Amino acid sequence: VTSRSALIVTGWLAGNAALMVLLLAFGEWLLAVLLYAASLLPLALFTLAVWRDRRHATGSPERFTVPPAGAFLLPIAAGITLAGLGFVFGRWLIPLGMSVVLVCLGAGRLVNRPVVPAGAPAAMTELPIVRPGDRTRRQLAAEVGPVTERVARVAVLTVLAGAVFGRLLHRGRRP
Amino acid sequence: MSWQARSLQLAIRPEQPGLLGWTSTTDHKRIGLLTIGTALLLFGFNGALALMMRAQLAEPDNNLLHPEVYDQFFTIHGSGMIYLVVTPIVLGFGVYIVPLQLGVPVIAAPRTTLLGYWLYAFGAITVLSGFLTADGAASDGWTAYAPLSDSEYSPGAGMALWILGTFLSTVGVLLMSATVLWTILRMRAPHLTMLRLSVFCWSMVATTLMVIMAFPSLLVALGMLALGRLRPSLFHSDLWDVGYQHLFWFYGHPVVYVMFFPFVGMVAEVIATFTGRRYFGYKPTVVSLLAFAALSMSVWGHHMFTTGQAANDYYSLTSISLSIPAGVEYFGLLGTLLTGRIRYRTPMLFAIAFLPQFLIGGLTGIMVATPSIDEQAQDSYFVVAHFHYTLFAGSVFGLFAGLYYWFPKMTGRMYDERLGRLHFLLMVLGTNLAFLPMFGLGYLGMPRRVSSYPRSAGFAALNLTSSIGAFLLGLGMLVLIYNGFRTFFRGVPAGDDPWAGTTLEWATSSPPPRFNFDQAHPLPPITSYAPLLDQRLAARERQQVPT
Numbered sequence: 001v002t003s004r005s006a007l008i009v010t011g012w013l014a015g016n017a018a019l020m021v022l023l024l025a026f027g028e029w030l031l032a033v034l035l036y037a038a039s040l041l042p043l044a045l046f047t048l049a050v051w052r053d054r055r056h057a058t059g060s061p062e063r064f065t066v067p068p069a070g071a072f073l074l075p076i077a078a079g080i081t082l083a084g085l086g087f088v089f090g091r092w093l094i095p096l097g098m099s100v101v102l103v104c105l106g107a108g109r110l111v112n113r114p115v116v117p118a119g120a121p122a123a124m125t126e127l128p129i130v131r132p133g134d135r136t137r138r139q140l141a142a143e144v145g146p147v148t149e150r151v152a153r154v155a156v157l158t159v160l161a162g163a164v165f166g167r168l169l170h171r172g173r174r175p
Numbered sequence: 176m177s178w179q180a181r182s183l184q185l186a187i188r189p190e191q192p193g194l195l196g197w198t199s200t201t202d203h204k205r206i207g208l209l210t211i212g213t214a215l216l217l218f219g220f221n222g223a224l225a226l227m228m229r230a231q232l233a234e235p236d237n238n239l240l241h242p243e244v245y246d247q248f249f250t251i252h253g254s255g256m257i258y259l260v261v262t263p264i265v266l267g268f269g270v271y272i273v274p275l276q277l278g279v280p281v282i283a284a285p286r287t288t289l290l291g292y293w294l295y296a297f298g299a300i301t302v303l304s305g306f307l308t309a310d311g312a313a314s315d316g317w318t319a320y321a322p323l324s325d326s327e328y329s330p331g332a333g334m335a336l337w338i339l340g341t342f343l344s345t346v347g348v349l350l351m352s353a354t355v356l357w358t359i360l361r362m363r364a365p366h367l368t369m370l371r372l373s374v375f376c377w378s379m380v381a382t383t384l385m386v387i388m389a390f391p392s393l394l395v396a397l398g399m400l401a402l403g404r405l406r407p408s409l410f411h412s413d414l415w416d417v418g419y420q421h422l423f424w425f426y427g428h429p430v431v432y433v434m435f436f437p438f439v440g441m442v443a444e445v446i447a448t449f450t451g452r453r454y455f456g457y458k459p460t461v462v463s464l465l466a467f468a469a470l471s472m473s474v475w476g477h478h479m480f481t482t483g484q485a486a487n488d489y490y491s492l493t494s495i496s497l498s499i500p501a502g503v504e505y506f507g508l509l510g511t512l513l514t515g516r517i518r519y520r521t522p523m524l525f526a527i528a529f530l531p532q533f534l535i536g537g538l539t540g541i542m543v544a545t546p547s548i549d550e551q552a553q554d555s556y557f558v559v560a561h562f563h564y565t566l567f568a569g570s571v572f573g574l575f576a577g578l579y580y581w582f583p584k585m586t587g588r589m590y591d592e593r594l595g596r597l598h599f600l601l602m603v604l605g606t607n608l609a610f611l612p613m614f615g616l617g618y619l620g621m622p623r624r625v626s627s628y629p630r631s632a633g634f635a636a637l638n639l640t641s642s643i644g645a646f647l648l649g650l651g652m653l654v655l656i657y658n659g660f661r662t663f664f665r666g667v668p669a670g671d672d673p674w675a676g677t678t679l680e681w682a683t684s685s686p687p688p689r690f691n692f693d694q695a696h697p698l699p700p701i702t703s704y705a706p707l708l709d710q711r712l713a714a715r716e717r718q719q720v721p722t
Contacts, residue, residue: 005361006360008369016472020473023486029417031418036472039388039389042391046353046356050361073199073286073289074199078297081297081298084301084339087339
């Protein structure tokens with residue numbers, strides 16, 4: 001099976017990686033290129049999570065669940081802010097803020113269990129959701145042509161794009 | 176019954192009343208409304224700061240505001256609009272609208288989304304609390320360049336509070352973005368494939384991808400600033416100074432598109448609905464949104480042309496390349512507009528005005544992305560005019576298009592159309608009177624971020640015109656507020672689908688029930704990115720074919 005949503009995120013990541021390599025070729029400061037590379041990391045982790053979820057979820061029935069309430073989130077955010085204010089008005093605020101966060105996190109864990117929404121109609125919560133992005137290779141091939149044809153198309157386009165960028169690089173390189 | 180079970184039972188009631196219900200809600204619509212409401216309040220506050228600055232600049236040698244206060248006002252106005260208003264409001268609309276358009280009852284990780292909102296709200300309070308400190312709020316501009324922003328040159332708590340508040344609100348926006356993106360990628364109604372997503376949802380995909388990639392860079396930059404305030408000597412080295420600029424602009428340029436793409440999506444929805452047709456050029460628009468977003472990650476160095484510390488060729492090439500996907504998007508919008516039967520309601524008026532006004536901002540952006548022009552225009556009012564045409568004449572007009580469009584869905588009431596049109600008229604006049612003269616001021620050489628200018632400089636007439644425009648904008652906002660209150664108390668019921676919309680949110684009630692769709696408002700069959708239009712066309716065909 002494949003998933004178009006995961007492919008989109010992966011493609012976007014790959015596009016940025018290509019732009020980063022191009023930046024290196026233009027002779028940019030190495031630290032700026034490293035910054036670009038490091039910025040790919042959060043997105044790469046997100047992409048991995050999408051792929052992982054796709055594998056776990058494929059074909060399984062989905063029930064939408066809702067956590068009951070976020071009553072503890074306001075004091076948690078307040079605690080984080082209080083701890084942050086410790087860096088401005090005095091370090092004693094840091095343990096105070098963190099203890100608020102820890103207490104609320106602990107209390108929140110006791111009561112906040114995800115549930116199937118009580119007011120929702122059964123059809124919406126118990127419906128087996130077929131993940132629309134998840135489709136078989138055969139289905140995908142039927143949509144966009146045989147795999148070999150796609151590979152050939154991508155290869156030709158890559159070579160052409162490489163040649164164009166090569167020429168651009170030659171002109172754009174700094175003396 | 177144990178106390179845990181009782182709290183659980185209390186918590187899962189469909190609608191919790193009162194303040195506690197709103198503060199602890201996991202309903203994406205309430206979280207969205209909280210975010211939009213908070214951002215609109217802050218929009219009013221930051222707008223008031225802008226009016227005071229324009230009052231100061233209306234006359235030469237004016238002493239209405241002390242220069243230090245003026246510095247604080249332009250810093251909080253600029254950073255407030257970007258960090259606390261437009262970026263969060265984008266996510267507010269995403270949190271509210273995206274699950275409805277996907278046909279799902281909930282958003283992914285609603286508690287994370289709510290935590291994101293609260294971090295944003297506390298961040299905003301922290302930034303603004305700088306005004307209550309002895310030395311006033313931060314005064315180093317929205318870029319907070321070091322070493323100007325370190326504790327040696329900017330002593331006092333204002334700058335530190337700005338760093339903390341901006342950090343918190345950025346984390347909040349990041350959390351909300353991740354949940355919106357996850358919802359789109361992994362939680363969609365049956366048969367809603369990626370290529371059946373609405374244009375607004377696609378714009379949110381591009382936006383949230385950029386947020387996830389670019390915003391951590393701002394967090395690191397703010398961490399650097401915080402360290403620099405502890406040890407100012409760090410910023411005596413070029414590595415930290417220029418490194419900070421790279422980190423900042425790696426966030427600072429994509430955020431412009433974070434504040435633009437969703438409004439393109441909103442305008443696309445509005446234009447498709449009010450022309451009564453399917454969006455023209457759907458697939459090219461989707462590809463161009465993704466390509467635009469990817470390219471926009473690579474242009475940050477054009478803000479650093481004059482530092483001599485950036486590869487000008489690369490950044491200029493990638494910046495100018497942005498005009499290609501932007502052109503494709505414009506082509507899609509104009510194609511939809513030109514081939515439809517237009518209904519001129521308030522959302523449509525704002526959407527139409529968005530097109531030429533943003534074009535001015537976009538084209539002047541290409542000008543300043545050229546190093547030779549940028550050398551001349553750097554830090555002049557030309558740049559101020561450019562980004563106000565982008566963010567105000569463009570994005571804020573897109574925001575109002577979306578606000579008027581979804582207002583009946585969110586509230587269940589219809590606003591007053593005549594007041595909406597009056598608001599539009601004042602906004603168009605005010606915007607162009609306020610920001611067009613700034614191009615002239617830049618051409619004449621007026622630098623940005625100055626609180627006064629001598630009469631001999633020849634800036635007086637254009638500045639006065641600009642200030643008159645700004646006050647017209649203020650008047651327009653008063654009309655909007657009055658319209659909001661009037662609708663709240665005397666608005667007529669809007670009905671489920673007052674505009675004959677094309678996307679799924681119009682299939683449910685106004686306002687939607689707790690879990691978006693119910694037995695009375697089931698999900699319609701999803702056959703394309705405009706399922707309600709498909710339904711209407713099918714019904715029309717059935718009527719035409721004799722049985």
